[in-house]
Amino acid sequence: MDVSFDVVWLGRGGQGAVTAAMLLAQAAVNKGLYALAIPFFGAERRGAPVFAYNRISEKTLHVRSRVEKGDVVAVLDSSLLGMYSLERFVKPGGSVVVNATERGRAAGNFKEYCLDAVEIAEDLGLKVAGWALVNMPVLGAVARVSGLIGELELEAAVKELIRAHVDKNIEAVRRGWSSVRPC
Amino acid sequence: MAHRIFPQEEYILKGHAACPGCGATLLLRYVLKALGPSTYIVIPACCTSVIAGPHPRSAFRVPVLHIAFAASAAAASGMVEALEKLGKPANVVVWAGDGGTVDIGLQALSGAAERGHNIIYICYDNEAYMNTGIQKSGSTPYKAWTTTTPTGNPSFKKDVPSIMAAHRVPYVATINPAYPNDIIYKLRKASSIRGGLKYIHAFSPCPPGWRYDPSLTVKIARLAVETGVWVLYEVENGKFSLTGLSRNLLKKENRKPVAEYLKLQGRFAHLKQEEIDEIQRLVDEQWRRIEEIVAEHGARAKSV
Amino acid sequence: MSGRVEVLLSRPVVGAVPAGTWRTERPVVDQSRCTKCGICWLYCPDGVIQITDQGAVVDYAYCKGCGICAAECPVKAIKMVREV
Amino acid sequence: MSKLLLTGNYAAAYAVRDAEPDVVSAYPITPQTPVIEKIAEFIESGELNAKFVRVESEHSAMAALIGAASVGARTYTATSSQGLFYMYEVIWWASGARLPIVMGIVTRALGPPWNIWSEHADFYALRDSGWNMFFASSAQEVYDFTLVSYRVSENPEVLLPTLVGWDAFEVSHTYEPVSLVEKEELKSFIPPKGSWKPLLDVGEPGSLGNLAYPEEYIKVRFEMRKASERARRIIEESLRSYSSLTGRRYWFFDCVYCEDADTVFVIQGSIFGETLRAVEELRSRGEKVGLVKVWVYRPFPYEELGKAIEGTKNVVVLARASVFGSLSPLGSDVASALKLRGASARLFDVTVGVGGVDVKAEDVIGIYDKVRVSGESSFWWVR
Numbered sequence: 001m002d003v004s005f006d007v008v009w010l011g012r013g014g015q016g017a018v019t020a021a022m023l024l025a026q027a028a029v030n031k032g033l034y035a036l037a038i039p040f041f042g043a044e045r046r047g048a049p050v051f052a053y054n055r056i057s058e059k060t061l062h063v064r065s066r067v068e069k070g071d072v073v074a075v076l077d078s079s080l081l082g083m084y085s086l087e088r089f090v091k092p093g094g095s096v097v098v099n100a101t102e103r104g105r106a107a108g109n110f111k112e113y114c115l116d117a118v119e120i121a122e123d124l125g126l127k128v129a130g131w132a133l134v135n136m137p138v139l140g141a142v143a144r145v146s147g148l149i150g151e152l153e154l155e156a157a158v159k160e161l162i163r164a165h166v167d168k169n170i171e172a173v174r175r176g177w178s179s180v181r182p183c
Numbered sequence: 184m185a186h187r188i189f190p191q192e193e194y195i196l197k198g199h200a201a202c203p204g205c206g207a208t209l210l211l212r213y214v215l216k217a218l219g220p221s222t223y224i225v226i227p228a229c230c231t232s233v234i235a236g237p238h239p240r241s242a243f244r245v246p247v248l249h250i251a252f253a254a255s256a257a258a259a260s261g262m263v264e265a266l267e268k269l270g271k272p273a274n275v276v277v278w279a280g281d282g283g284t285v286d287i288g289l290q291a292l293s294g295a296a297e298r299g300h301n302i303i304y305i306c307y308d309n310e311a312y313m314n315t316g317i318q319k320s321g322s323t324p325y326k327a328w329t330t331t332t333p334t335g336n337p338s339f340k341k342d343v344p345s346i347m348a349a350h351r352v353p354y355v356a357t358i359n360p361a362y363p364n365d366i367i368y369k370l371r372k373a374s375s376i377r378g379g380l381k382y383i384h385a386f387s388p389c390p391p392g393w394r395y396d397p398s399l400t401v402k403i404a405r406l407a408v409e410t411g412v413w414v415l416y417e418v419e420n421g422k423f424s425l426t427g428l429s430r431n432l433l434k435k436e437n438r439k440p441v442a443e444y445l446k447l448q449g450r451f452a453h454l455k456q457e458e459i460d461e462i463q464r465l466v467d468e469q470w471r472r473i474e475e476i477v478a479e480h481g482a483r484a485k486s487v
Numbered sequence: 488m489s490g491r492v493e494v495l496l497s498r499p500v501v502g503a504v505p506a507g508t509w510r511t512e513r514p515v516v517d518q519s520r521c522t523k524c525g526i527c528w529l530y531c532p533d534g535v536i537q538i539t540d541q542g543a544v545v546d547y548a549y550c551k552g553c554g555i556c557a558a559e560c561p562v563k564a565i566k567m568v569r570e571v
Numbered sequence: 572m573s574k575l576l577l578t579g580n581y582a583a584a585y586a587v588r589d590a591e592p593d594v595v596s597a598y599p600i601t602p603q604t605p606v607i608e609k610i611a612e613f614i615e616s617g618e619l620n621a622k623f624v625r626v627e628s629e630h631s632a633m634a635a636l637i638g639a640a641s642v643g644a645r646t647y648t649a650t651s652s653q654g655l656f657y658m659y660e661v662i663w664w665a666s667g668a669r670l671p672i673v674m675g676i677v678t679r680a681l682g683p684p685w686n687i688w689s690e691h692a693d694f695y696a697l698r699d700s701g702w703n704m705f706f707a708s709s710a711q712e713v714y715d716f717t718l719v720s721y722r723v724s725e726n727p728e729v730l731l732p733t734l735v736g737w738d739a740f741e742v743s744h745t746y747e748p749v750s751l752v753e754k755e756e757l758k759s760f761i762p763p764k765g766s767w768k769p770l771l772d773v774g775e776p777g778s779l780g781n782l783a784y785p786e787e788y789i790k791v792r793f794e795m796r797k798a799s800e801r802a803r804r805i806i807e808e809s810l811r812s813y814s815s816l817t818g819r820r821y822w823f824f825d826c827v828y829c830e831d832a833d834t835v836f837v838i839q840g841s842i843f844g845e846t847l848r849a850v851e852e853l854r855s856r857g858e859k860v861g862l863v864k865v866w867v868y869r870p871f872p873y874e875e876l877g878k879a880i881e882g883t884k885n886v887v888v889l890a891r892a893s894v895f896g897s898l899s900p901l902g903s904d905v906a907s908a909l910k911l912r913g914a915s916a917r918l919f920d921v922t923v924g925v926g927g928v929d930v931k932a933e934d935v936i937g938i939y940d941k942v943r944v945s946g947e948s949s950f951w952w953v954r
Binding site: 225232236243247249253254255261262263264294 | 596641
């Protein structure tokens with residue numbers, strides 16, 4: 001049976017959730033694992049909530065349905081927490097990684113991690129069409145929290161798949177990796 | 184001696200399936216004489232789908248792709264690109280009726296014109312859906328009888344050559360089977376222009392559809408020009424010029440009355456005198472616009 | 488090409504349809520008046536007229552009898568005659 | 572053999588790059604669009620030497636390929652749903668004209684209401700068109716079947732167009748590792764250019780599509796039917812050859828846990844993973860269930876499939892297509908396969924996942940439980 005390490009990405013259209021999932025999958029593949037990155041596109045436009053998913057395993061995976069609960073849930077935009085209850089998306093004992101300076105609410109049966117991805121992106125000048133590209137720092141944080149992927153594989157994935165501002169993106173991933181902490 | 188100076192070779196063989204006196208076949212005979220054997224033709228649903236003869240025989244001595252009604256300009260686009268890619272340059276000609284051009288085929292034609300494929304697109308305009316038995320098309324003249332406009336067409340003929348000129352294609356021209364030399368000249372010119380779509384709009388008399396004796400095909404075609412109903416012209420890289428007899432028709436007194444053209448055709452037999460007068464006014468109005476265009480082009484030429 | 492796909496192609500042939508049988512009138516050329524100007528050849532939609540040393544000759548196997556040749560002949564050398 | 576992280580759509584584009592068509596023509600539609608964007612990139616970067624005709628509609632996309640293929644070009648297009656239906660008329664013209672065009676169909680539900688997610692009704696609408704039809708359930712299969720399509724279509728015994736279907740988003744936009752075949756290796760697999768003679772050529776003028784009276788029409792169409800029958804063998808041979816080239820084993824269909832199964836699910840496409848999960852779950856409970864994933868839909872492998880499942884008690888077809896007043900197309904074909912072999916297995920035809928609804932292992936188990944107790948043999952599964 002397909003047994004996989006699953007990630008749920010929650011962001012807004014334009015923030016790069018799908019790209020982050022793709023990069024995490026590439027990093028997993030670089031590590032010799034099998035991985036899927038599954039986007040769920042609504043028909044909505046920029047700014048609407050967007051989901052993406054990863055399934056990572058040592059074996060070939062066939063399942064292509066949406067991930068219901070992830071081992072890690074990545075939240076690119078903390079304003080979305082008002083719309084969705086995280087318990088819906090995270091496995092018991094799993095982790096959430098939130099792009100936020102702090103979390104005021106009590107946690108459920110999962111670990112919570114925070115990082116200020118906006119500050120990292122803005123500090124590096126990573127913006128597209130006016131929006132801070134928060135996906136790279138969050139990607140670094142998710143990879144670290146997952147415990148599955150090494151920094152080197154992740155950086156290699158960014159080098160392979162990202163064409164513009166590669167150095168800045170790698171730096172953003174690194175800063176995300178190093179700055180993520182429990183919150 | 185017409186048979187000596189005119190291209191001899193026939194690319195439409197004897198024993199085709201056109202009606203007696205078919206203007207379209209006459210036109211296509213000249214077109215192929217002008218273009219020669221290195222020519223592919225794409226034909227959508229139209230009279231010529233039948234005229235070609237029944238499978239496995241064909242009256243056409245050039246390769247022909249028959250294609251669905253709306254598809255001819257697109258099929259020619261793919262064909263000409265393929266021939267270029269395969270290093271086999273040739274004329275690619277669309278031969279379509281007015282239904283397949285001004286109505287159902289207009290979108291594909293517009294696309295092909297905008298993309299600028301090296302195609303010669305010819306619309307033989309018999310001014311109604313003749314293949315299905317004389318139903319009104321977007322090219323049917325005002326007041327003409329068809330089986331779907333039994334008391335006369337209430338709308339006006341769509342001016343597709345102008346629409347094509349507005350696409351900034353390198354060449355637009357009108358032709359008429361009474362003037363074969365003009366056809367040869369214009370088709371050879373179209374063939375020599377390598378880039379872009381060349382659009383030719385052809386006057387195509389139809390004895391059964393227009394309700395006239397088949398022996399009158401050339402006479403009616405000639406009268407269409409002489410009365411000014413059909414204007415012979417070309418638009419080369421945006422520059423409009425009258426050609427042939429039409430050059431002499433800017434003055435109204437040089438034009439025969441349209442009644443001479445109308446009265447030979449059963450499709451106009453129901454017209455009352457005031458309707459004939461109205462059509463005459465419309466033709467005169469058309470020529471006033473042409474005069475303006477000619478004057479504007481002349482002024483522009485001087486200012487350059 | 489596979490002969491099997493060949494079945495799709497229609498090949499050019501004189502007489503794809505026996506058009507001559509459609510005729511109700513036939514053009515008859517008065518060779519004594521024919522000037523061999525070639526106008527009838529030029530305007531024939533069926534391509535059935537040849538200009539020979541004797542004058543215009545009509546191929547009745549494929550002539551549909553439309554009468555354009557008779558109408559356009561500048562010296563009225565062609566008459567349309569009813570088929571019996 | 573290189574391995575890239577690709578979506579199903581990009582996998583199609585890579586296969587097209589590797590098959591080296593002369594002319595590509597397409598019109599964008601969600602969820603097909605990345606296929607043609609990637610191909611455009613390959614052409615612009617010089618990785619693919621092809622003409623891209625950026626048409627104004629799907630109807631024109633297929634028409635352009637008909638024009639191109641009729642003079643001997645290798646061609647490709649892709650579309651979905653509404654676009655496919657707009658193209659519909661000329662799709663049949665392409666097969667009737669016996670042109671070896673290859674097309675991708677990213678399956679998507681039809682409106683109204685508007686929906687961009689997966690459903691196979693568009694794919695099934697071509698079942699009688701004369702095209703050879705593959706269905707892929709992963710990006711890898713999209714890549715593989717697209718390459719195989721060229722070999723099948725251009726075989727002079729076949730000369731019929733071929734299409735490959737794959738699910739919207741679940742395959743089209745999902746990234747997965749895809750093994751590509753080296754160009755050198757492909758040379759022995761895909762026919763060399765010019766191995767089939769173009770129908771239209773100024774050197775030997777002929778007309779394609781002249782009006783045919785009934786006695787001639789039936790002859791032409793009967794030849795097409797025979798070609799489609801021959802395609803069965805050519806497809807089998809091509810898949811075998813491709814399997815030995817790549818090590819990835821393909822046939823008309825895949826049969827998992829079929830040996831001792833008394834109930835077999837039959838599916839196509841991306842629901843394979845969850846159905847497999849359900850089958851393994853049921854197996855762990857001691858239920859004798861198996862799973863058939865149909866890869867080749869036309870010509871349909873009646874004989875082979877019938878043989879594979881005739882010994883079972885229950886055959887449960889999970890078809891991802893809205894149907895009304897009829898069994899699903901896949902269900903009808905599986906029923907025919909059973910009947911043609913005189914098999915006594917009971918057929919259940921279940922409509923699932925319409926409009927992109929996820930089909931989960933729990934759904935499949937629910938369906939399994941339902942068919943064992945209910946007499947209903949044809950129903951929609953709506954959670």
